[in-house]
Amino acid sequence: MPGIFNIVAYLRYLNKSGTRHSVHSPFVYTLVDEVLKNNSPNEAFQKISHLRRTMLKKTQVIEITDFGAGAKEKKYSFRYESVAGIVKKASVTEKYGKVLFHLVQHFKPQSIVELGSSVGISTLYMALAKPDAKVYTIEGCTTKSEQATSNFRKMEAKNIVQNIGRFDVVLPDLMQQVGKLDFAFVDGNHIYKATVSYFDTLLKNAHNDTVFVFDDIHWSQGMERAWNEICDNEQVTVSIDLYRMGIVFLNKQLSKQKFVIRF
Numbered sequence: 001m002p003g004i005f006n007i008v009a010y011l012r013y014l015n016k017s018g019t020r021h022s023v024h025s026p027f028v029y030t031l032v033d034e035v036l037k038n039n040s041p042n043e044a045f046q047k048i049s050h051l052r053r054t055m056l057k058k059t060q061v062i063e064i065t066d067f068g069a070g071a072k073e074k075k076y077s078f079r080y081e082s083v084a085g086i087v088k089k090a091s092v093t094e095k096y097g098k099v100l101f102h103l104v105q106h107f108k109p110q111s112i113v114e115l116g117s118s119v120g121i122s123t124l125y126m127a128l129a130k131p132d133a134k135v136y137t138i139e140g141c142t143t144k145s146e147q148a149t150s151n152f153r154k155m156e157a158k159n160i161v162q163n164i165g166r167f168d169v170v171l172p173d174l175m176q177q178v179g180k181l182d183f184a185f186v187d188g189n190h191i192y193k194a195t196v197s198y199f200d201t202l203l204k205n206a207h208n209d210t211v212f213v214f215d216d217i218h219w220s221q222g223m224e225r226a227w228n229e230i231c232d233n234e235q236v237t238v239s240i241d242l243y244r245m246g247i248v249f250l251n252k253q254l255s256k257q258k259f260v261i262r263f
Contacts, residue, residue: 009218013243017189017262027251028238028259035102036242036263044101044128049094051151052121058083062143067166083119083147092215096245100185100213103247107211109182112136113174114214115167115198116188120148120160125184127157136178137151138163138170140188141217147190168194171201181205187215192222199230207236210250217246231258 023029059082061079066077081223092100104112104126117123119136127135137160139145145164152160163170165187175181184202186195199212206212227246231239237254240247242263 005221006218008133009224010243013218013241013260014262016260017241018260019262023259023261025238025254025257025259027089027254028240028257028261031106031240032261035106036099036261038098038102038252042101044125045094045098047155048097048121048124048128051124051154052087052091052094055087055119055147055151056084058087062086062147064143065141066110067140086119086144086147087121090118092125093244096215096242097122097125099242099245100125101129103213104133104183107183107209109133109211111178111181112179112183112185113178113202114138114185114187115171117148117162118144118184118187122185122187123148123160124151124155124157126183127160128155130160131157133159133182134161134164135159136161136174138165138167138188140164140166158220167198171198174200175205178205180207181210182207183211183213183258185213185215188214188217190223190227195226198228199226199233203233203235206250208251208253212248214246214248216244217241218243 057156061080061082064081071123072170100122112133112135114123114137117139123135123137142164145162163174173189178256181202186198217223235250236248237256238249239258241260
């Protein structure tokens with residue numbers, strides 16, 4: 001059940017948001033039309049949907065290691081949770097999973113970095129959208145990574161490279177391996193300082209056409225602050241707020257604009 005902050009944040013979003021007809025940018029209008037409003041069926045959606053339904057029936061309880069917001073003041077914390085509970089609470093929804101899929105299909109990145117693979121559902125949306133791309137995903141929790149590995153094998157997704165460990169430890173070395181970064185999805189450690197730090201690290205390998213996607217941008221005051229600071233970064237030109245997700249572009253051919261799209 002959403003808290004008071006989330007309810008107020010959503011009402012603010014509704015008040016600010018507009019439809020594609022209120023967008024006065026050919027780039028963003030096309031993006032809304034071809035990505036956000038894309039209802040084309042795809043075999044990958046059926047496969048992922050079936051996988052999700054299967055996992056929602058898994059009563060297996062696993063030990064979760066949390067290095068992010070769930071750990072609060074500690075460096076990390078432990079808790080026990082069912083696989084079904086993780087999928088229900090933490091995995092990307094079908095609606096936003098399709099956004100990731102269509103973004104990857106639209107921009108055709110060759111290198112994708114994901115922070116927070118969890119059990120791998122969001123990873124699969126991106127990996128199946130472009131099988132010849134390389135998807136590097138990081139997860140801090142070993143037991144969730146094991147669930148993800150099993151899911152990747154079931155879906156025969158061979159273009160995923162898994163990394164296990166704290167984001168701040170793994171990411172710098174991983175970016176040396178990745179080199180040129182085309183697409184990034186940041187979905188983990190929902191804390192202001194950490195989110196901004198990850199963006200700064202990823203930005204070093206970014207280029208004019210790199211696409212960044214951030215999850216849960218209105219999850220807390222800290223995440224809203226991080227999102228606003230990222231949008232104001234001098235290298236960011238266009239930002240799009242979809243409430244749960246935020247998308248930013250560095251394309252210097254675009255004028256600096258912030259969009260809030262009803263989605």
